Amino acid sequence: MSLNHKTVDELHRLLVKKEISATELTKAALKDIKEREEAVGSFITVSEEAALAQAQILDEKGIDADNVLAGIPVAVKDNISTKGILTTAASKMLYNYEPIFDAAAVEKLYAKDMIVIGKTNMDEFAMGGSTETSYYKKTKNAWDQTKVPGGSSGGSASAVASGQVRLSLGSDTGGSIRQPASFNGIVGLKPTYGRVSRFGLIAFGSSLDQIGPLSQTVRENAQLLNVIAGHDVRDSTSSAQPAGDFTAKIGQDIKGMRIALPKEYLGxxxxxxxxxxxxxxxxxxxxxxxxxxxxxxPHSKYGVAVYYIIASSEASSNLQRFDGIRYGYRTENFSNLDDIYINTRSEGFGDEVKRRIMLGTFSLSSGYYDAYFKKAGQVRTLIIEDFENVFADYDLILGPTAPTPAFGLDTLNHDPVAMYLADILTIPVNLAGLPGISIPAGFVQGLPVGLQLIGPKYSEAAIYQAAGAFEAATDYHKQKPLIFGGDA
Incomplete structure (x- = not known):
């Protein structure tokens, strides 16, 4: 049995007993990546040299017995800043961008002696639900390489599901952690808005974006959230709410817990x-x-329309910084400053990114602002109130993560509206700033199906408690795709 079949706790025990070293574990992960990368295409960059150097330093220092994630390799979505490691957001626009700073979440990984092994593929600037809008490659589903892995964190999800790594970081703006977790049969959590610092996350929709963990099991997911959660003065939206230990309630029974099942989520x-x-x-x-x-x-049916106005409006503002002047791609076809701006953006951005910039710019334009952006904000408030009314009587909400299992490559990417509607079950959670998790709940036609659990703000521990109880009572999380040594 290879090392990637072992849980973080099992690997930690081996590291502490010195039965394996951090260098051996990192080399094993690099081998798994190389063996499976051609099949799934999870990574844009594998930082082999830096990861091995980090592992060697850690072996010389010794593994802290109280630090369960010391020496554990982790993959990071390519819109999360990593100092000295290419960070492209899967766009031609940032094809050569090596940040001079780490994102707050990455700083926290390093502070806990985790080993950043590479940067995962994604939809360009996180805009997409299938990881097909990447400038570099199309990632494939770990269970069936003719299917999409979901998006936009498709690389982070397929890397975990295929056994390349045990843990990864993604970002979730409208379902971009939970939907790929569902499609790949793993655990993915979108934390409460503000729970994890957005400092160093390349912005898409600033009122919606949130970094979160993907993993094989519920406990490992909570262990990774323990590392990255916490207040950060560099992010003005960062919450000062104490994080605590997110693993604390895992294993406790859920007798008496009240769970709501919205009829709209099964319609x-x-x-x-x-x-x-x-x-x-x-x-x-x-x-x-x-x-x-x-x-x-009742207002969840408006979620997709509200989301695509708000997210696109915020994107049109956030992406103004990519202009060919300071860093990243610059057109060679120019004779004046206007040419640099226009041609750089025309050549550097993909079709989906351009589509959303134009949609957002229109929604914010004079004469349309009140009809679109302002109205979307008002309906967002109604969606938030719907959740508050339910949580007055219930602990959690239960429903599907995605309306279908993973769909085929090149099937929805030519129909933007169909692709947008695939996020109908995850989007309301982002609009309301709530935490939500996707956990494996079964299979349809050989493909994984994810169950979504949603809680009130800062209820991650209760979500993990319920998710852990379901996981312990079922064996869906134990089933692995063929590429990871499974039967299917």
Whole structure:
């Protein structure tokens, strides 16, 4: 059995006992990446030299027995700044960008002696739901290489699901951690907005973006969130709410927990077999002692429209900085300053990014601002109030993560509206700034189905408690794709 089949706790024990070294573990991970990368295409950059140098320093220093993640390799989504390691956001615009600073989340990884092994592929500037808008490559689903891995954190999800790494970081603006986790049969958490610093995250939608962990198991997910969560003065939206230990409630029973099942999350557009899987999961929660009751989130149907106005408007503002003047790609075809701006952006951005910039610029333009951006903000408030009304009576909300299992490569990427609608179940969580997790809940036609658990702000520990109870009562998380030594 190779090392990537072992949990973080098991690897930690081996490291502390010196049965393996951090260098050996890193070399094993690099070998797994090389063996599987051609099949799944998870990485844009593998930082082999830097990772091995870091591992050697750690071996000389020794593994701290109280630091469970010391020496553990981790992959980082390519829109999260890494000092001296190429950070492209999967765009031609940043094809040569090596940051001079680390994101706050990456600083925290290093502070806990984790080993950053590489940067994962994604939809360009995190705009997409299939990891097909990347300038560099199309990532594939770990379970079926003719299917998409989801997006925009598709590389981070497929890297974990295929056994290249145990842990990775992604970012979630409208479902970009949870949907790929669902499609790849792993655990992915979008934390409460402000729980993890956005300092060093290349901005897409500043009121929506959140960095979060992807992992094989619920406990490992909580262990990684323990590392990256916390207040940061460099991020004005960072929460001062104490983080605590997110693993503390894992293993506790959930008797008496009240869980809401919104009827809108099982309505039109949801694959019938996905619906059956989620209803079976609801019964499992009832067996574990929770009460599951149907509720309504009436304004959730407006979530996609609201999201694409707000997110695109924020994107059109955030992406103004990429102009060919200071860093990144610059056109060679210019005779004046206007040419530099226009041609750099025309050549440097992909079609989906341009589409969203234009949509956002239109929504913010004079004469349309009130009709679109302002109205979207008002409906966002109604969506937030829907959640608050439910959480007045319930601990968590349960539903599918995505309306379908993973879809085929090159099937939805030519139809933007169909692609946008695939995020209908995850988007409201970002609009409301809530935490949400996707955990493996079954299979439809051989492809994983994710179950989404949503909680009130700062309820990550309770979400992990419920997710951990479901995981302990089922074996979906133990099933692995063929590429990771499984049967399918």
């Amino acid at each position: 039109q557009g949801i694959d019938p077999e996905v619906k059956e899987t989620v209803l079976a999961a609801a019964k499992q929660f009832e067996k574990l002692g929770a009460a599951v009751e149907e509720v309504s989130l």
